[in-house]
Amino acid sequence: MASDEKIEETLRFTPAFDQKGLVPVVAQDAETGQVLMLAYMNEQALRQTVRTGRATYYSRSRKGLWTKGEQSGHTQHVKEILVDCDQDCLLLKVSAEGGQCHAGYKSCFYRRLDSDGSRLARIMERVFDPNRVYGKP
Numbered sequence: 001m002a003s004d005e006k007i008e009e010t011l012r013f014t015p016a017f018d019q020k021g022l023v024p025v026v027a028q029d030a031e032t033g034q035v036l037m038l039a040y041m042n043e044q045a046l047r048q049t050v051r052t053g054r055a056t057y058y059s060r061s062r063k064g065l066w067t068k069g070e071q072s073g074h075t076q077h078v079k080e081i082l083v084d085c086d087q088d089c090l091l092l093k094v095s096a097e098g099g100q101c102h103a104g105y106k107s108c109f110y111r112r113l114d115s116d117g118s119r120l121a122r123i124m125e126r127v128f129d130p131n132r133v134y135g136k137p
Helices: 043-052 130-134
Strands: 025-027 034-041 055-059 064-067 078-081 090-096 112-113 121-122
Touching: 025 130, 034 043, 034 055, 034 090, 043 055, 043 078
Parallel strands: 025 090
Antiparallel strands: 025 034, 055 064, 078 090, 112 121
16 A cells, blocks of 8 residues: 555555454345354455355464354355455455354344343344254253
C-alpha cells in the first residue's frame, strides 16, 4: 500500500492478522442475515476458504485448520467475503447446512442476556444432538 493511501480507502486486500497470525471471522447466513458463529482464520485458512469456497478456520484449541462440517456434515459454503474498514475482521456470508454450533444449535448465539444483566435465556431449540454427531457420551 502506498504510504499516502489510507487503509479505509484502499482496494488492496491486506488483512491485519494479529500477533498470533489470526483474524476474527463472523459467519452469517446469507439468506436470513442470522449471525451463526465467530471463529478465527490464519493466512492458510483464508487462502483455503477462497480457493475452495468452503469455510475453513483455525482452531486455537487444537492449533490447526478445520473446515466447517468436516466431522458434523454441517457445512458453510461461502457466498461472499466482506472485510471491515481496518481489515482486521472478516464477515463470511454463507449458505449453511444444518446446525452451526457444536452445542447443537443453528447459531452459536442461542442465548440472550436478560434486562438486568444477571441471567441468560435460551432463545432457540437445538437442531441436532451433539453427542450423536460428535460421538461423545
